[in-house]
Amino acid sequence: MAERKIEKLTKEKQKVIKDLPPLDKLMRGTFIQSYLECIRAGCKCHKAKKYRHGPYYRVSYGKDGRMHHVYVPVKMKEEVKQWTENYNKLWEAVEKISDINSRIIRLKK
C-alpha cells in the first residue's frame, strides 16, 4: 500500500521536474510598471497622475539589507517579466518536491 503511494508520489515529483522553468531565465524580484513625474518645472505631469511619463519598467529586489532596482528597457519587458515569474515558479516547484519528500518519509515509517 505504502509502496504504491510512494510510486505515485515519485511520479508527481518527476512531473514537477519536467515543468521546471529554464534555470538561465530567472530573476528574483518584483516586476514593476510605473509612471513618473519629471523634473521640468512647467510640465503637466505634476498636475495629475494621468499626465505622468511612462510606462517605465523595473525589477526591485532586496539584497544585503537594502533595495535594488534594475531598470528594464521596454523591448525587454515581456522577457524580464517572464524571468521574475520563472523565479517564483521555481520556488513553488522546490516547495512541492519538499512536501512530496516529507510525505514519502512518513510513508516509509
Ligand SMILES: [Zn+2]
Ligand atoms: Zn513631466
